[in-house]
Amino acid sequence: MRMAGPPAVTDPFAPERFPVAVREDLLEAQRTAWDRLAAPGAWLTGAERHDVADVARGADPHSEVGRVAQWITVSPQSVDRGWASDQVATLGAERYVETVAVTATVVAIDRFADAIGAEVAPLPDPQPGTPTGERAAEVVDIGAHVPIDATAQGANVGRAMSLVPAANRLFFALEQRMYTSGDEFWNLTWDRPLSRPQVELIAARTSALNECFY
Amino acid sequence: MLLRASGAATGTATEVAPIVEPSGDTGVSHGRVLIELTEAVCRRSPDLAQVRAAVLDAVGPAGLVEAAATVGIFNGLVRVADGCGIPLDDGTLSISTADRVALGLDRYGGAANTDVSRTVAPPSDDSVRSLFH
Numbered sequence: 081m082r083m084a085g086p087p088a089v090t091d092p093f094a095p096e097r098f099p100v101a102v103r104e105d106l107l108e109a110q111r112t113a114w115d116r117l118a119a120p121g122a123w124l125t126g127a128e129r130h131d132v133a134d135v136a137r138g139a140d141p142h143s144e145v146g147r148v149a150q151w152i153t154v155s156p157q158s159v160d161r162g163w164a165s166d167q168v169a170t171l172g173a174e175r176y177v178e179t180v181a182v183t184a185t186v187v188a189i190d191r192f193a194d195a196i197g198a199e200v201a202p203l204p205d206p207q208p209g210t211p212t213g214e215r216a217a218e219v220v221d222i223g224a225h226v227p228i229d230a231t232a233q234g235a236n237v238g239r240a241m242s243l244v245p246a247a248n249r250l251f252f253a254l255e256q257r258m259y260t261s262g263d264e265f266w267n268l269t270w271d272r273p274l275s276r277p278q279v280e281l282i283a284a285r286t287s288a289l290n291e292c293f294y
Numbered sequence: 295m296l297l298r299a300s301g302a303a304t305g306t307a308t309e310v311a312p313i314v315e316p317s318g319d320t321g322v323s324h325g326r327v328l329i330e331l332t333e334a335v336c337r338r339s340p341d342l343a344q345v346r347a348a349v350l351d352a353v354g355p356a357g358l359v360e361a362a363a364t365v366g367i368f369n370g371l372v373r374v375a376d377g378c379g380i381p382l383d384d385g386t387l388s389i390s391t392a393d394r395v396a397l398g399l400d401r402y403g404g405a406a407n408t409d410v411s412r413t414v415a416p417p418s419d420d421s422v423r424s425l426f427h
Contacts, residue, residue, distance in 0.1 A: 102356055106359070180377035194338070196359065226378050241374060250372060258364070258367035273354065273359070276323070
């Protein structure tokens with residue numbers, strides 16, 4: 081007689097998919113970001129966002145946004161003003177920013193899975209629908225490759241994608257759970273499983289390996 | 295910058311040179327194995343499982359989760375920063391000159407997004423907030 085196995089796990093961020101206990105808020109943040117990956121965004125369709133996500137984990141690109149995703153995934157340190165200007169001219173700054181956000185989100189979640197020893201989550205199916213067209217009402221030029229929201233405050237990296245608020249939220253809601261949340265960022269002596277110097281050591285080495293100046 | 299600042303705040307004598315050329319001691323507890331995990335993830339090394347086990351031994355499961363989250367999100371953050379081409383915040387620019395020169399960071403491609411020759415007044419205090427204005 082064949083015994084029934086355990087029920088299939090359909091939630092790619094279910095706790096049992098990870099080899100050690102992961103905080104529920106961290107799983108929920110990744111689950112939420114993942115659910116939004118292939119839904120229509122502000123400037124990309126669900127199918128386009130799915131393609132970007134697929135390229136961010138190694139698929140060959142078949143579109144302009146896919147080619148941008150590939151470059152940013154594989155060689156972010158070589159993104160210069162000339163290349164970025166060409167892509168922005170082709171895609172529009174809003175679609176470029178959203179491509180960066182989806183790419184960065186997939187890379188962050190996948191590298192977490194690698195580090196902890198879990199399988200990477202299967203990509204969600206593309207969702208139908210129309211992008212919202214949301215963008216910042218007023219923008220400023222701070223010398224970046226793209227304009228930013230004139231009302232955005234804080235560190236430049238935190239407002240880098242603020243031209244498209246939904247794109248900025250997609251990534252930074254995740255960042256709040258994977259790095260620091262709210263005022264915790266200002267606390268250099270926090271009481272967490274890793275000390276602040278331990279976390280910043282990993283952060284700095286990751287930046288150096290990617291040759292990131294910022 | 296935050297490694298040095300958090301080291302000072304916690305009374306940890308940190309050495310930042312191994313960030314770029316990993317050799318020697320950073321002064322951070324279990325720093326060697328945390329760097330090895332970071333490198334194994336970023337380089338997609340076949341040694342990752344072995345390194346992960348060493349991290350688990352050193353800092354426990356909750357520490358491994360924090361380490362994995364950090365290396366994951368910073369692989370995203372570097373793509374946001376370089377993809378969007380943002381310049382350094384003034385506070386960071388003003389206090390990082392010596393480290394940037396010593397570590398050779400100004401040779402990175404993304405340095406072109408910041409006028410590193412610009413003179414910026416140092417932060418008004420030594421808080422983290424002052425670095426990001």
